[in-house]
Every structure is written in C-alpha cells, then in structure tokens.
Amino acid sequence: MDVFHMLVTVLESTIRVSVPLIFAALGGLFTERAGVFDIGLEGKMLGAAFAAGAVAAVTGNVWAGLLAAILISVLLSLVHGYASITQRGSQIVSGVAINFIVFGSTVILGEAWFRQGGRTPALAGDARFSTITFPFAEEIRPVPVIGPIYADLISGHFFLTYLAFAMVPITWWILYRTRFGLRLRAVGENPGAVDTAGISVVWMRYRAVICCGILAGLGGAYLSLAMTAGFVKGMTAGKGYIALAALIFAKWKPLNVMLACLLFGFLDALAIRLQGNPLPLIGQIPVQLMQALPYILTVILLAGFIGKAVPPKAGGVPYVKER
Amino acid sequence: MSNPYARLPGWAEYGLIPLVNLVVAFLVAGLVVLLVGESPLEAAYHLINGAFGRGEYIGFTLYYATTFIFTGLAVAVASHAGLFNIGGEGQAYVGGIGVALVCLWLDRIMPWYVVFPLAILGSAAFGALWAFLPGWLQAKRGSHIVITTIMFNFIASSLMVYLLTRVLKPLGSMAPQTRTFEAGGQLPKLDWLLGLFGLDIGNAPFNISFLLALLAAFGCWLLIWRTRLGYEMRVMGHSPSAARYAGIKDARITVIAMMISGGLCGMMALNPIMGEQFRMQLDFVQGAGFVGIAVALMGRSHPAGIIPAAILFGMLYQGGAEIAFEMPTISRDMIVIIQGLVILFAGALENMFRPAIGRIFASVASSRSASSAAKGA
Numbered sequence: 001m002d003v004f005h006m007l008v009t010v011l012e013s014t015i016r017v018s019v020p021l022i023f024a025a026l027g028g029l030f031t032e033r034a035g036v037f038d039i040g041l042e043g044k045m046l047g048a049a050f051a052a053g054a055v056a057a058v059t060g061n062v063w064a065g066l067l068a069a070i071l072i073s074v075l076l077s078l079v080h081g082y083a084s085i086t087q088r089g090s091q092i093v094s095g096v097a098i099n100f101i102v103f104g105s106t107v108i109l110g111e112a113w114f115r116q117g118g119r120t121p122a123l124a125g126d127a128r129f130s131t132i133t134f135p136f137a138e139e140i141r142p143v144p145v146i147g148p149i150y151a152d153l154i155s156g157h158f159f160l161t162y163l164a165f166a167m168v169p170i171t172w173w174i175l176y177r178t179r180f181g182l183r184l185r186a187v188g189e190n191p192g193a194v195d196t197a198g199i200s201v202v203w204m205r206y207r208a209v210i211c212c213g214i215l216a217g218l219g220g221a222y223l224s225l226a227m228t229a230g231f232v233k234g235m236t237a238g239k240g241y242i243a244l245a246a247l248i249f250a251k252w253k254p255l256n257v258m259l260a261c262l263l264f265g266f267l268d269a270l271a272i273r274l275q276g277n278p279l280p281l282i283g284q285i286p287v288q289l290m291q292a293l294p295y296i297l298t299v300i301l302l303a304g305f306i307g308k309a310v311p312p313k314a315g316g317v318p319y320v321k322e323r
Numbered sequence: 324m325s326n327p328y329a330r331l332p333g334w335a336e337y338g339l340i341p342l343v344n345l346v347v348a349f350l351v352a353g354l355v356v357l358l359v360g361e362s363p364l365e366a367a368y369h370l371i372n373g374a375f376g377r378g379e380y381i382g383f384t385l386y387y388a389t390t391f392i393f394t395g396l397a398v399a400v401a402s403h404a405g406l407f408n409i410g411g412e413g414q415a416y417v418g419g420i421g422v423a424l425v426c427l428w429l430d431r432i433m434p435w436y437v438v439f440p441l442a443i444l445g446s447a448a449f450g451a452l453w454a455f456l457p458g459w460l461q462a463k464r465g466s467h468i469v470i471t472t473i474m475f476n477f478i479a480s481s482l483m484v485y486l487l488t489r490v491l492k493p494l495g496s497m498a499p500q501t502r503t504f505e506a507g508g509q510l511p512k513l514d515w516l517l518g519l520f521g522l523d524i525g526n527a528p529f530n531i532s533f534l535l536a537l538l539a540a541f542g543c544w545l546l547i548w549r550t551r552l553g554y555e556m557r558v559m560g561h562s563p564s565a566a567r568y569a570g571i572k573d574a575r576i577t578v579i580a581m582m583i584s585g586g587l588c589g590m591m592a593l594n595p596i597m598g599e600q601f602r603m604q605l606d607f608v609q610g611a612g613f614v615g616i617a618v619a620l621m622g623r624s625h626p627a628g629i630i631p632a633a634i635l636f637g638m639l640y641q642g643g644a645e646i647a648f649e650m651p652t653i654s655r656d657m658i659v660i661i662q663g664l665v666i667l668f669a670g671a672l673e674n675m676f677r678p679a680i681g682r683i684f685a686s687v688a689s690s691r692s693a694s695s696a697a698k699g700a
C-alpha cells in the first residue's frame with residue numbers, strides 16, 4: 001500500500017473519531033467560557049448516546065433518537081447547573097457525580113429494558129444515520145490525489161460529521177460576533193461587571209450550560225447512531241476527558257478546539273494503524289504510549305511549556321451577588 | 324470565605340446534614356430500582372443482609388472498607404490544603420508497582436513481617452511519586468491540579484497496561500498480571516479479630532492492612548490537627564492569600580500535601596495485592612480512587628467520619644454483589660449510581676437542605692427563648 005493511500009485512510013478515520021471530540025469540546029467551550037467548569041462532558045455524552053440508542057431502537061426513527069439524546073444531555077446539564085450555579089456547590093464534584101450516575105444508570109436501565117448485557121438493540125435502516133455521498137464522488141475517485149481526497153475524505157460522511165465541522169465557525173460567530181457571546185464571555189471573566197450592567201449572571205450561565213448540553217448531546221448521538229449502530233456499555237471510553245484536554249490544549253478558542261480535536265483524533269487513528277507495524281527509524285512504538293500521548297501533551301501544555309493556557313478568570317467560582 | 328449560612332450545632336453540622344444528604348441519595352437510588360421494576364425494599368434487605376448477614380460477609384465489607392479508608396483519607400488530606408485530588412485512581416494504581424516489586428523481590432526469602440513494612444514504603448513512595456508531579460506542576464507552573472490529576476489517571480492506566488503486558492508478566496503466561504506471590508507476599512488474615520465477636524471469617528480476605536488503615540486514620544488526625552504542617556495546610560486551604568501573608572511557603576505545602584495524599588492512595592494497593600490476589604492484576608484499583616472522593620465528602624474530611632463512611636461504602640460494595648446475585652436485573656453497577664448520588668447530594672448539593680434545617684433550628688431556638696422569657700416575666 002502506498003504512503004498516500006495510507007495517509008488518506010488514517011485521515012478518514014481521524015475525521016471519524018474526531019467528531020464526538022469536537023462536539024463535546026465545543027460544548028465545554030460554552031460553559032467554561034461562561035465560568036462553569038465541566039468535568040461531566042463524559043457523562044453527558046454517555047447519557048445522550050444511551051438515550052439515542054434506546055429511543056431509536058424503540059421508535060425506529062433516527063431523528064427521535066437524536067432529539068432524545070439532546071434532551072437527556074440538556075437535563076444532565078441542568079442538574080450540573082442547579083448544583084453549581086444555583087446551589088453554588090463545587091463544579092468539579094458535581095461533574096464527577098454526573099459521570100458516575102450516568103455510567104451506572106445506562107447499564108442498569110439498558111439491561112432492564114433490552115436485556116442484551118447493557119447494549120441497546122442493533123440499529124438498521126431508518127433507525128441510524130447513513131453516510132452522505134457527494135455528487136460525482138464515484139466518477140472523480142480514479143483521478144489521482146484529488147479523487148481519493150474528494151471521494152474518501154470530503155464525501156461519504158454522516159450528517160452529524162458535517163454538522164460538527166459547521167459548528168466550529170458557528171460557535172466562533174456566536175461567541176465573538178453576537179451580544180449573547182460577548183455577555184457569555186464576560187460572565188466567565190468578570191461576572192460582577194456583567195451583574196452591574198443589569199444582566200443576570202445566573203441566567204447567562206444557565207444558557208451557556210444548556211448550549212453545552214445540546215452540543216454534548218449531538219456528540220453522544222453521533223456515537224450510537226452514526227459511528228456504531230447502537231449503544232454499548234461505557235462507549236464514550238474517556239472521550240469526554242479527551243475533549244476536556246483538547247479544550248485546554250486549544251486555550252479555549254473555537255478554531256483551536258477543532259485543530260486540537262483533529263490532532264488527538266489523528267493520534268488515536270494512528271495508534272490503531274500502527275498496532276504491530278514498526279515505524280522506520282524509530283521501531284515499534286508501544287500502543288499505550290500513543291494512547292497516553294493526548295494526556296501527556298495536555299499536561300505539558302498546562303505546565304506552560306508550549307505557550308500558556310490561561311483559563312477564563314472566573315472559571316470554577318460560583319457567583320455570589322452579595323456577601 | 325464567609326459562610327452565608329447560619330451556624331448549626333455540631334451534631335447537626337456533622338451528623339444530621341450528612342445523614343439527610345445520604346437518605347436523599349438512597350431515596351433517589353430507590354427510584355432507579357423502581358424504574359427497573361424491582362422492589363427497593365427487597366434490594367435494601369439484600370444489601371444489608373449481604374453486607375452483615377454472616378461473619379464472612381462482614382469480613383468482605385471490612386476488606387472493601389480498608390481500601391476506601393486509604394483513598395478517603397487521601398482525598399481528605401489534599402482537600403484540607405485546598406487541593407482536589409481526583410487522581411487517587413492513578414496514584415493507587417502506580418502504588419501497586421511498589422508493592423509488587425517488593426513482593427517479587429523478597430517473597431521467597433523473607434517472612435511477611437519483613438516484606439510488609441518494605442511494601443508499605445514501596446507503595447507509599449510510588450503513590451507519592453505519581454502525585455508529586457501534579458503537585459509540583461500546580462505549585463511551580465500553575466497548572467490546574469484537577470485537570471493534571473485526571474490526565475495522570477489516564478497516563479497511569481496506559482503505563483500499567485504496558486508494564487503488566489510487557490515487563491512484569493512472567494514468561495510464557497498470557498494473562499496481564501505478575502506471578503503469584505509465595506508466603507512472604509501474603510498478609511495474614513484478621514480472623515482472630517472477628518473471632519473475638521464470635522464471627523467466622525470464612526473466605527473473606529479481611530487482612531492486617533485494615534489495622535494499618537486505622538493507624539493511617541489516626542496519623543492523619545495527628546497530622547492535620549496536631550502538627551505545624553497540618554496547621555499550615557489548613558490555613559492554605561481556608562485562605563491561600565492569608566497563608567502567603569503569614570509566611571507559609573505555599574508551593575512547598577502544595578507539593579507535600581499532594582505527596583502525602585498520593586502516598587495514602589498508594590498504600591491502598593497493599594490490601595488487594597498482598598491481602599487478596601497475591602499478585603498484581605490489570606485494573607486492581609476498580610474505582611477505589613473515585614470512591615475516596617465520595618468517602619471524604621461523606622466523612623466531612625475528618626478521619627472520625629471517614630472510617631464510618633468507608634464502612635458504608637464497603638457495605639455497598641459487598642451488599643451490592645449480593646443484590647446482583649439475588650436480583651439479576653440489578654447488576655453491580657447500581658453501586659456506581661449510589662456512589663454518584665452520594666457525591667452529588669453530599670458534595671455538590673451539600674447546602675441544599677441547610678437553609679431548611681437552619682430555619683427549623685432558628686424557629687425552635689426562638690420559641691424556646693420566647694417561652695423562657697415568658698417564664699421570667
């Protein structure tokens with residue numbers, strides 16, 4: 001197999017595995033920019049994936065599954081919001097709690113409702129997303145270089161994949177070009193000032209948390225409705241945490257978020273690709289090292305060795321109007 | 324930080340409020356059981372019976388509790404210094420290396436009472452090492468401890484898979500684990516302790532590391548409330564700026580607190596490795612690092628609260644296995660839900676019921692003072 005062909009295959013799987021990361025990290029971007037840390041991305045995605053798989057299996061309608069995913073994820077976000085905004089509890093503790101509750105519930109409910117060892121029934125036909133083939137993809141495929149890039153990389157993905165990449169500029173536009181975005185960022189930097197301007201800090205943060213719920217829900221739905229046909233126990237497998245790492249790696253900026261997610265996705269795809277295949281010059285790289293690389297890179301970045309990651313100033317601090 | 328809530332008497336603060344939070348968590352868990360179509364009361368019966376019904380069950384409950392005392396203390400020590408150590412899972416995992424290395428080295432030539440102290444040192448040293456880096460990075464480079472420790476959990480997991488599949492696995496074996504330790508690497512059971520109460524321990528792996536856990540709990544109390552270091556940690560936890568004005572070296576305290584915390588997590592590895600499995604396996608920690616968060620929150624970060632909270636979670640783990648056996652629709656993942664609910668209600672939502680309880684206390688107090696005023700008139 002020639003190098004170019006291999007590169008296209010790796011990049012294609014990079015795109016495939018990056019999509020949930022992009023959704024979740026953009027969701028995290030909304031809340032963290034508004035000053036609410038969210039460790040619960042993992043749990044939200046998992047809950048959404050389960051809801052999507054279960055509802056799509058029962059109704060046979062993929063859109064019903066997508067809606068259920070968003071609904072559950074938003075509900076979980078509201079729990080996080082209630083604990084960390086209204087009750088001013090620790091945002092980190094609340095996120096950890098949500099991850100546990102969701103992990104346990106999806107297994108217990110899945111087993112009770114479907115009796116397939118924590119899975120939901122396999123989806124087929126209208127119950128799952130199918131890939132979209134762009135016009136002339138097959139005709140262009142034989143053309144060297146451009147052909148495979150158009151047919152395999154650009155065409156032939158799921159609706160949610162294109163939506164994920166579209167969400168990057170949309171998120172940028174919302175955060176940097178709308179009044180809502182300006183206020184959202186202000187709430188994360190200096191909530192006192194926003195409050196003085198007569199805008200409700202609490203309501204702003206709730207809206208940010210809901211935005212996060214919608215995006216994490218889309219990420220979860222992608223897992224069980226598009227990437228695989230159905231929900232599998234613990235199927236997020238740390239993707240929420242990788243998204244969190246990507247968000248920090250991206251220094252809380254939308255375009256960087258996409259690039260960081262693609263980088264981490266690429267490492268993931270490469271790790272699968274290189275399994276058992278020694279690299280020239282370097283030799284065999286342990287798969288575990290490749291798997292740990294996103295986390296190692298994030299630690300190095302956080303330590304300020306690759307630029308400085310400065311989080312939103314009011315992040316993690318509950319807002320108290322008066323003392 | 325100023326406390327926006329009225330002051331409650333000690334027993335309400337440390338007894339009533341955690342109890343109310345716990346009851347609510349269990350009620351919600353009961354709702355999940357109802358949703359699955361089973362009876363919550365039956366589940367509760369199997370839980371209690373499975374945890375305390377027989378000497379053997381009690382042995383298992385206390386075996387799990389031993390693990391959770393270590394991880395709970397670890398989270399508590401860090402939280403007194405204002406640090407949220409979410410990396411207990413990774414620190415315990417890496418701590419296992421220390422135990423395994425000492426056992427593999429000495430188990431054939433030394434008795435357990437020589438191996439055990441060395442294994443304690445080994446586990447604590449490796450656990451502390453794994454916590455040192457996040458602590459140092461927080462102190463010197465300002466990276467957020469929560470994020471770094473999460474990342475270190477994943478790095479530890481990859482590292483251990485690598486070590487167990489490539490380095491520590493004996494030749495010719497397929498399973499990712501070390502060889503089984505000989506007599507020197509096996510801790511004696513505490514059958515005599517349960518025997519005092521007329522209980523038969525059966526097959527339960529309740530072992531001497533329980534006593535070490537109690538000792539560690541006492542040590543933590545000494546450290547936090549009776550030493551200068553503990554005082555400095557608490558000052559830093561309450562107000563980092565006050566600590567800095569008082570001349571407390573915050574970077575040093577951060578690193579030390581994290582290393583103590585990591586060392587305690589590492590010592591948790593003694594219990595499953597030397598006490599039950601007699602070898603190091605993949606994933607032997609089984610979420611104990613995270614349970615530590617729930618235990619510390621439940622126990623209000625005080626050793627006297629952490630021990631009962633750890634026993635409570637030991638009960639959940641052991642009784643949960645019994646529920647899964649008797650009621651097949653409710654698998655052991657039910658414990659994970661309860662754990663999450665306890666973290667939610669005792670941690671993030673700890674103040675939810677405080678205003679209501681405070682109001683009740685205030686009205687009782689005012690009516691009492693009114694009646695005494697009436698008597699005086």
